[in-house]
Amino acid sequence: MDIITAVIVAALGVLLFLYVKYHDRGIFSPPFIDGVPILNSNGGFPLGHLKKLVSSIDWRLESLLESFRDGKIGEVWQQSMPFIITVVTLNVEDVKHVLTNPDVFVKGEDFRSKFHDLLGDGIFNSDGDTWRVQRKTASNIFNVKNFRDVYSDIIVSESKTLVAHLRKTRENNAVVDLQDLLLRSTLDSFGEIAFGESLGCLDMDNGMIVGGRYMMKTSEFMNAFDAANNQVLLRFSNPFWQYTDHFTGHHRSMQDKMEVIDRFCHAIIDKRLSGEKKSAASKAGKMDLLDLFLAAAKEDDTHLTYTELKDICLNFIIAGRDTTAQTLSWLCWNVAQHREVERKIRAEIRRVVGDRDPTYEDFKNLKYCQAVFNETLRLHANVPGNRKTCIADQILPGTKTPIPKGTNVEFNAWAMGRLTSSWGPDCDVFRPERWMTDDGNLMRVDNFKWPVFNAGPRLCLGVNLATQEAVMFLAQVYKNFHLELVNEDDPSHWGLYDKDPSKRRGRYGLAVTLVMKGGVDFRVHDAEAF
Numbered sequence: 001m002d003i004i005t006a007v008i009v010a011a012l013g014v015l016l017f018l019y020v021k022y023h024d025r026g027i028f029s030p031p032f033i034d035g036v037p038i039l040n041s042n043g044g045f046p047l048g049h050l051k052k053l054v055s056s057i058d059w060r061l062e063s064l065l066e067s068f069r070d071g072k073i074g075e076v077w078q079q080s081m082p083f084i085i086t087v088v089t090l091n092v093e094d095v096k097h098v099l100t101n102p103d104v105f106v107k108g109e110d111f112r113s114k115f116h117d118l119l120g121d122g123i124f125n126s127d128g129d130t131w132r133v134q135r136k137t138a139s140n141i142f143n144v145k146n147f148r149d150v151y152s153d154i155i156v157s158e159s160k161t162l163v164a165h166l167r168k169t170r171e172n173n174a175v176v177d178l179q180d181l182l183l184r185s186t187l188d189s190f191g192e193i194a195f196g197e198s199l200g201c202l203d204m205d206n207g208m209i210v211g212g213r214y215m216m217k218t219s220e221f222m223n224a225f226d227a228a229n230n231q232v233l234l235r236f237s238n239p240f241w242q243y244t245d246h247f248t249g250h251h252r253s254m255q256d257k258m259e260v261i262d263r264f265c266h267a268i269i270d271k272r273l274s275g276e277k278k279s280a281a282s283k284a285g286k287m288d289l290l291d292l293f294l295a296a297a298k299e300d301d302t303h304l305t306y307t308e309l310k311d312i313c314l315n316f317i318i319a320g321r322d323t324t325a326q327t328l329s330w331l332c333w334n335v336a337q338h339r340e341v342e343r344k345i346r347a348e349i350r351r352v353v354g355d356r357d358p359t360y361e362d363f364k365n366l367k368y369c370q371a372v373f374n375e376t377l378r379l380h381a382n383v384p385g386n387r388k389t390c391i392a393d394q395i396l397p398g399t400k401t402p403i404p405k406g407t408n409v410e411f412n413a414w415a416m417g418r419l420t421s422s423w424g425p426d427c428d429v430f431r432p433e434r435w436m437t438d439d440g441n442l443m444r445v446d447n448f449k450w451p452v453f454n455a456g457p458r459l460c461l462g463v464n465l466a467t468q469e470a471v472m473f474l475a476q477v478y479k480n481f482h483l484e485l486v487n488e489d490d491p492s493h494w495g496l497y498d499k500d501p502s503k504r505r506g507r508y509g510l511a512v513t514l515v516m517k518g519g520v521d522f523r524v525h526d527a528e529a530f
């Protein structure tokens with residue numbers, strides 16, 4: 001240990017001691033807001049609410065919901081980590097106020113600094129004019145014409161590759177982690193849509209059988225990207241990460257990962273700038289994401305630096321890959337436990353699509369499939385907790401909660417999807433029919449009551465793309481296969497394992513998005529056999 005490291009460790013030790021002894025002093029915790037319940041406040045224990053938070057971290061969402069249902073907290077409460085108070089609300093009016101005022105409830109410096117290595121100043125990690133300019137440019141690629149003429153073909157072609165892997169799995173009677181296949185599939189199709197380049201993660205010759213399991217060769221980019229993402233997450237539980245990263249080796253390893261990621265993005269951007277590679281969109285006379293950003297810069301007579309282009313690439317990959325792949329994994333997990341839903345999906349596919357490939361026009365008619373997707377997101381919001389920093393004194397209108405400037409405000413879309421007040425007494429049941437109207441159409445629901453795609457000016461730009469991808473995937477997979485869920489009794493899949501399935505909690509991992517813990521294993525059978 002060198003002298004600098006020793007000084008930092010000693011300083012942190014003193015700080016920890018002071019925090020344990022004087023945790024309630026203003027320097028460690030801003031004063032709690034009067035009249036707002038405190039989550040998991042734990043009497044005299046020095047670390048108070050932190051104790052319970054840490055002990056239930058692996059099933060934190062159920063723990064939160066149970067506290068709400070037991071009446072220990074209302075629809076708004078506050079919790080603290082050292083130096084930070086966060087007010088969490090489940091109230092629809094409060095959520096509307098937060099999301100319709102993105103210049104007051106901002107991503108903020110704390111979020112930005114933690115994500116800066118990975119996302120730079122991209123759309124996901126920016127506020128104000130930097131965000132507005134990128135949003136305006138990017139929103140141009142998500143138009144109906146592009147969906148109809150370009151994306152549908154890419155999505156169908158990618159889902160056919162996925163089906164080919166599932167067929168190989170079935171022929172070998174192997175078990176496959178579907179989440180891994182889906183993460184590769186969404187990365188490849190998104191690469192094609194946004195940058196005119198399939199990233200090759202799902203190439204057929206990457207598949208192999210090892211000990212009865214269908215596995216894919218590792219991808220250097222995917223590994224580096226996932227590891228960098230996980231490292232960013234660790235920063236959220238360590239207020240001193242900027243210092244500790246230097247002697248835990250995290251700083252160096254983040255640089256190594258970013259080098260791999262940079263190399264990968266460099267290759268894509270260089271090819272495009274040199275004119276060597278044309279995107280699928282530009283071949284069809286349209287523009288993809290890179291084309292659009294390059295054209296916008298040309299129009300303004302400005303020049304996009306390599307770093308700006310790289311930030312654009314990574315922000316869109318992070319936005320589009322995990323969210324869609326993980327939601328589809330939850331979808332298949334639910335469908336495997338509801339045979340009647342699987343039958344209805346297959347009946348709709350046979351009626352609308354028959355034996356051919358699905359098209360853009362079919363998408364609108366696959367209404368039950370869309371309902372299954374929505375119901376999955378209702379119970380498994382992929383971004384469960386969404387936090388903003390409030391930069392001016394505010395009052396949340398629904399719960400009349402005063403919010404001093406500098407406070408974090410979060411809404412929990414996972415818990416909001418399970419409120420009896422919004423979804424009725426059967427809110428814990430997976431029932432896609434709740435999304436269908438009596439005349440067979442899809443029910444429209446207020447975005448602020450169901451903020452799984454965010455809402456207001458920062459509504460997810462990929463809602464339609466994700467829904468179309470999901471429905472095409474459903475059509476291709478369930479037309480061909482019945483997926484049998486296996487290995488759910490493996491304790492490593494659960495945050496809290498019990499022999500009695502009804503007592504299990506925390507099927508998700510610790511991440512910003514709702515990843516399925518340890519993946520999700522299926523054995524693949526012919527649809528006819530079901």
Ligand code: HEM
Pocket residue numbers: 123124135138316319320321323324327382383386451452453454457458459460461462463465466
């Ligand atoms: C099931 C799939 C998806 C879900 C649940 C989802 C959810 C979300 C959520 C909750 C946000 C707000 C995040 C925040 O405030 O920090 C968001 C933003 C965004 N999403 Fe998605 N998303 C999905 C798929 C996609 C796809 C496929 C794309 C395509 C690129 C995409 C592009 C974006 C972009 C660009 C933003 C930033 C919008 C802005 O800040 O103006 N998303 N998404």
